[in-house]
Amino acid sequence: MDSSFYESDVAYTGAPSHNGKRGLGTDKQPFLVVLSTEQENQYPLYIKLHEVTSDSGNLIQEFFDQYVKMSNERKLNTDGKTTYNILKTRLQVINEAIDYDKEDHRLYFLNKIISNLNQYLLHVYHGVSKRMLPLYYGEYEWRFNHRKCRTIMDKIKNYITQSGVATRKMIRDYVDQYAMARGLEIS
Known part of the structure; x- marks a missing residue:
């Protein structure tokens, strides 16, 4: 991915948690989402999805090293998780808490994409096993990235x-x- 602005978050896919917890305490499958845009908080260009075993800085750094073009002129918007601080030497990381009640918050498009993916898995495929999730992530990513292809x-x-x-x-x-x-x- 090569862009001046990125948005990233670790989201979760799956049925409601048996333990009733959300976020880091859930037993849902975590996946990393990176979105590239031309301007900050503008219409998305491309996404990259990747399942992860946990929400850790080392996994995020490995992913960004492999898939994202980084420099000090590029910005990364996140939702306040400290796991992204590992990238501060290579990107401008805007890592602040987000007020999701505001209609035009910094991760608006990223949250819409995550919501659409979860609805897609639930209503189109009626659920997916954890084993097959990488294939569905790949399909959703391909469909999104080729949506404007004539x-x-x-x-x-x-x-x-x-x-x-x-x-x-x-x-x-x-x-x-x-x-x-x-x-x-x-x-």
């Missing part, structure tokens, strides 16, 4: 003609390998 059918045609048949076993094996490489729990 020749989408040409791209899809090229992908289909260049790809082979993937059996259910092949997909299951790939998901298992992915989970093991990330150190995720296979359920």
Whole structure:
């Protein structure tokens, strides 16, 4: 991702928690969302979704090193979590608490995207197992990032003609390998 402004948050996907807790105490699946925009708090350009095992600064730093172009001229808006402070030497991190009651708060579009993703998983797929979540994150990310593409059918045609048949076993094996490489729990 290459932009002057980023927004990021760790969100949670899943059914209501059995323990009744929210945020860090929940047993829902955490995932990291990074959104790029042309101007601060403006219409989003691209997103990147990534499931994480926990909400930690080291995981966030690894993700940003791999996927986000960083420099001191670029800004990152977050919601006040201290886990983003690890990036302060490489980005301008605006890490303040947000008043979500205000209609035009700093993470407005990011929160809309997270809400849409959760509704998409709930109402389109009627729930997804934790094991298959990376595939659905990838699909949602691809759909969002290609939403303005005029020749989408040409791209899809090229992908289909260049790809082979993937059996259910092949997909299951790939998901298992992915989970093991990330150190995720296979359920």
